[in-house]
Amino acid sequence: MMILTVKILPGGRKECSIEVMDQEPILSVKRMVARELDVPVHLQRLVFRGKTLSDGSALNDYNIGPNTKIHLVVRKPETECDPLHTSRIGTNTEFWEKLRLKLNKHFTNDNAEKILHQFKMGFSSDVCNLSLDEIERLAISKENKDGHTDQAGTSR
Known part of the structure; x- marks a missing residue:
């Protein structure tokens, strides 16, 4: 187990530390971040050393080790395009x-x-x-x- 720090950009005033395994899938990391920072997974983009981390990869694929800091860029929700936004979920079903x-x-x-x-x-x-x-x-x-x-x- 290792500690990973996730810092929200821009501004970087808000961050969290999560306990992960080195082979932890990126999608799993995003779920942990969602719980800690209240940012939905589909709006997260995790970045390490300028590279966007792919959901299908694991931390060790990017040589992310203990006490590493990765950045979280939060995408803006596009309500008119986002079929999962609450304003668009089955209003007449x-x-x-x-x-x-x-x-x-x-x-x-x-x-x-x-x-x-x-x-x-x-x-x-x-x-x-x-x-x-x-x-x-x-x-x-x-x-x-x-x-x-x-x-x-x-x-x-």
């Missing part, structure tokens, strides 16, 4: 409407809307923090439940 109706049975309309908004924010955050492998597993499990083919292309 059947699921959200059913959930809204259920909430309205137990809460005032204003409180139901607040709860629904909080739920959407949590959902958005959870989806943004999924790795590509996790998304692929979800898609495959859904495909298999629907009676389609598995990864090898054979019918189930």
